[in-house]
Amino acid sequence: MTATGKPEYAMYALNDYPLDDLKIIYRILHAQLPEHMELMDSEFLQDLQTHLQVHARAEGVDVSLHAQWNTWINGGTTPLRGV
Numbered sequence: 001m002t003a004t005g006k007p008e009y010a011m012y013a014l015n016d017y018p019l020d021d022l023k024i025i026y027r028i029l030h031a032q033l034p035e036h037m038e039l040m041d042s043e044f045l046q047d048l049q050t051h052l053q054v055h056a057r058a059e060g061v062d063v064s065l066h067a068q069w070n071t072w073i074n075g076g077t078t079p080l081r082g083v
Contacts, residue, residue, distance in 0.1 A: 025048065
């Protein structure tokens with residue numbers, strides 16, 4: 001068992017992770033696209049983006065507007081260049 005009480009080798013759903021952690025992972029993966037184009041076809045990255053977009057929409061973000069999505073994914077701050 002882990003500290004959270006879940007079995008050590010349990011599979012977790014995206015909903016089981018803190019949203020802020022998922023945003024960090026998304027930002028890091030997205031920043032790697034220019035050097036690792038294979039990420040564009042990654043089912044995980046697509047699922048992660050869809051999951052985050054659902055949360056963003058629920059918070060009133062228009063994810064079709066890059067500025068709104070970018071602000072939300074960066075926690076309401078201006079992103080660092082390349083992230």
